[in-house]
Amino acid sequence: MFVSQFKSISALRSPKPQFQCLRKRYATSSSAGTTFETSKLSNGVKVVTASSETAAATVGLYFNTGSRFESGDKLGVTGVLRRLAFQGTQTISAVRLAREFELLPANYNVGVGREQIAYNSEVTFDNVYPALNLLTEAVVTQNPTEYTVRLQRKEVERDTHAVESDPKTYVFELAHREAYRGKGLGNSVYTPSYRINKINNNHVSDFIKSQYNAPVLVATGGVDHQSFVSAAEELFGKWTINTNRPEAAKYQGGEYKLPADIDTHFAVAFEGASIESKDYAALSVLRSILGGGSSKNYGLGGGHTSRLYKAVSGNLASEVEAFNLNYTDSGLFGVFGVSQKGKETQAVEAVLKELQQLSSTAVSAEELSKAKLNYRTQVLFNNESRSNLSDFLAAQLQGKVDSVKSPQQFVEAVESVSAKDVQNLAQKVFKSNPTFVAVGEVSGLPTLQSISASLQ
Amino acid sequence: MAFLARVGSKWGAVLETALSTVREPYKQLCGYRKLGLHHDDLLAENPDMLQALKRLSPEAMQARHRRMKMAFDLSLKGETLPKHLQPTAAEDVNYLRPLIAEVKKERLEREAFRRG
Numbered sequence: 001m002f003v004s005q006f007k008s009i010s011a012l013r014s015p016k017p018q019f020q021c022l023r024k025r026y027a028t029s030s031s032a033g034t035t036f037e038t039s040k041l042s043n044g045v046k047v048v049t050a051s052s053e054t055a056a057a058t059v060g061l062y063f064n065t066g067s068r069f070e071s072g073d074k075l076g077v078t079g080v081l082r083r084l085a086f087q088g089t090q091t092i093s094a095v096r097l098a099r100e101f102e103l104l105p106a107n108y109n110v111g112v113g114r115e116q117i118a119y120n121s122e123v124t125f126d127n128v129y130p131a132l133n134l135l136t137e138a139v140v141t142q143n144p145t146e147y148t149v150r151l152q153r154k155e156v157e158r159d160t161h162a163v164e165s166d167p168k169t170y171v172f173e174l175a176h177r178e179a180y181r182g183k184g185l186g187n188s189v190y191t192p193s194y195r196i197n198k199i200n201n202n203h204v205s206d207f208i209k210s211q212y213n214a215p216v217l218v219a220t221g222g223v224d225h226q227s228f229v230s231a232a233e234e235l236f237g238k239w240t241i242n243t244n245r246p247e248a249a250k251y252q253g254g255e256y257k258l259p260a261d262i263d264t265h266f267a268v269a270f271e272g273a274s275i276e277s278k279d280y281a282a283l284s285v286l287r288s289i290l291g292g293g294s295s296k297n298y299g300l301g302g303g304h305t306s307r308l309y310k311a312v313s314g315n316l317a318s319e320v321e322a323f324n325l326n327y328t329d330s331g332l333f334g335v336f337g338v339s340q341k342g343k344e345t346q347a348v349e350a351v352l353k354e355l356q357q358l359s360s361t362a363v364s365a366e367e368l369s370k371a372k373l374n375y376r377t378q379v380l381f382n383n384e385s386r387s388n389l390s391d392f393l394a395a396q397l398q399g400k401v402d403s404v405k406s407p408q409q410f411v412e413a414v415e416s417v418s419a420k421d422v423q424n425l426a427q428k429v430f431k432s433n434p435t436f437v438a439v440g441e442v443s444g445l446p447t448l449q450s451i452s453a454s455l456q
Numbered sequence: 457m458a459f460l461a462r463v464g465s466k467w468g469a470v471l472e473t474a475l476s477t478v479r480e481p482y483k484q485l486c487g488y489r490k491l492g493l494h495h496d497d498l499l500a501e502n503p504d505m506l507q508a509l510k511r512l513s514p515e516a517m518q519a520r521h522r523r524m525k526m527a528f529d530l531s532l533k534g535e536t537l538p539k540h541l542q543p544t545a546a547e548d549v550n551y552l553r554p555l556i557a558e559v560k561k562e563r564l565e566r567e568a569f570r571r572g
Contacts, residue, residue, distance in 0.1 A: 095566055147511040 079191030125222030272331025292321030
C-alpha cells in the first residue's frame with residue numbers, strides 16, 4: 001500500500017513522459033487562458049490539472065475521507081491527523097521534510113473536512129515534481145509513533161478549544177450534529193475534547209491504512225498535464241484503489257440550544273442538495289436570493305441589499321447569511337444569524353417570515369437575474385485563487401464523475417433556472433424537517449415545532 | 457552494539473553470533489535482575505537519553521519508576537527478589553535504547569543541517 005521507494009529530490013526534475021499505461025483522458029475545456037484536463041490512471045486514480053502560463057503552481061493530494069468516516073474508537077481522528085501532517089514519517093523526519101520544502105522553495109499545508117482531506121504545496125513551475133514527490137512521501141509513509149501523537153495532544157486541544165470559543169463555527173458544527181444526529185456527516189471536523197486523550201497512534205495508523213486509498217491529484221497553475229499524469233502514474237500507478245463507500249447520509253433534523261453569555265448566534269437549516277443533485281443549481285440561486293450581510297461590512301459585497309439583510313433591518317441582527325453546504329449524497333441549506341441583544345426571537349421570526357415569502361411568491365425576473373449574477377461572480381471570483389480552485393476541482397471528483405467542469409462551465413448551470421423552479425424548490429426545502437441550533441440567550445427562542453408549523 | 461555496525465556486515469555477523477551466545481549469561485551474571493531491574497533502567501544519563509525518556513509512553517515510564525523504587529528498597533534492606541519474581545530474558549527488552557538511537561539520529565541530522 002505505501003510506496004517504499006522515493007527518488008531523491010535531485011533525480012526528479014522532470015519525468016520522461018511514459019505512455020505505456022492505459023489512460024483515459026476526458027474532455028478538455030479552456031477558459032481565459034486556463035486549460036482544464038482530467039485523466040484517469042489505469043487503476044482508477046483521478047488526475048486533474050488546470051494549466052495556465054503562470055510561474056507558480058499548486059500541487060495537491062486529496063483523499064476522499066474525513067470526519068464523516070469516523071466511528072467507534074476512531075471518532076475524532078481527523079482533528080489529530082490535521083496536527084500530525086508533516087510531522088515526520090518512517091522514512092523522512094520532520095526536520096528534513098521542513099528543510100527540503102524550504103530548499104525547493106515551496107510551502108505546504110493541510111486541510112481536513114468532512115469528506116475530503118487535502119495536502120497541498122505551492123511551488124514554482126520548475127519544481128513541481130520534486131514537490132509532488134516530497135508531498136507524497138510525507139503523506140503516504142505516515143505511521144505515527146506513540147509519542148508523536150501524545151506530543152500533538154496539546155495542539156489538538158487548542159484547536160478544539162478555539163472552535164468552542166468561536167460561536168459561528170460552533171453553531172455550524174452543532175447544526176451538522178443535530179441535522180445528522182451525531183453520525184457520519186454529523187461528526188465534527190474538530191476532535192471532541194473527550195476523545196483527545198483516547199486517540200493513540202494505532203487508531204491513527206489504522207485510519208490511514210484503511211482510508212487513504214483513493215487519492216485525487218490536482219495541479220493548478222504552471223503545470224503540463226501529460227508530465228503531471230506521468231508523475232502520478234509513477235507514484236500511484238501501483239496502488240489498489242478502494243473507493244470508500246460511506247454509510248448513506250440520513251438527514252433528520254433536530255434542535256439544540258446552549259445558553260451562553262454572548263449575542264445569540266443561531267442557525268435554521270434544512271435538507272439541501274448533494275453536489276450531483278439536479279436541484280443544485282436552483283438551490284444556489286435560492287441562496288443568492290436570500291444573500292445576507294453584516295452590519296460591520298459596508299460597501300461592495302456587504303450584502304446590504306439582499307433579502308435577508310433587509311428582513312432583519314431595524315436592528316434585529318448584526319449579521320445574517322444564507323448558507324448552502326453540499327456533500328456527496330446530502331446537503332445542508334439554511335440561514336445563520338447573530339441577533340442583537342434582546343431581539344433574538346424577533347430576528348428568528350423575521351428570518352422565517354422571509355423563507356415563507358419565498359415559498360409563497362415567485363421572485364421577480366430582475367431579482368432572479370441579479371441573484372444569478374451574484375452567484376456567478378462569487379464562484380468565479382473565489383476560483384481566482386489557485387488553492388480555492390484546487391479545492392473546487394477536487395470536490396467535483398468526489399463522486400463517480402470522471403471529468404471536471406471549469407468554474408465558467410460550472411456556473412452555466414444556473415442560467416436555466418426559472419423563478420418557478422426556485423419557488424418550487426423553496427417549498428420543498430422549507431417543508432423538510434428543520435434543524436434549529438442556537439448559542440447565547442436562548443430562553444425565549446421558538447421551538448422546533450413552532451418553526452416547522454410557521455413554514456407549512 | 458554500535459561497534460558492530462562499524463566493523464562491517466560480514467565480520468559483524470560473525471561477532472554477532474559469537475556474542476549472542478554470551479549475552480544472556482552475561483546479563484544474568486550482572487545481577488541487576490536480582491533487584492528486579494531491566495538493562496535499560498541502568499543506562500547513563502546524557503542529553504540524548506533524557507530526551508528519549510520524554511518519548512517513553514506513560515505506562516513504560518511508570519513501570520520504570522516502580523522498578524527503580526523496588527530496587528532502592530531491596531538494596532537498602534540488603535535483599536534480593538525471589539527467583540520467580542525476577543525478570544526473565546523475555547521481559548528484559550531494550551525499551552529505551554531504540555528511542556535513544558532515534559533521538560541521536562535526529563540530533564545528528566539537525567547538526568548536519570546547521571553545518572550546511
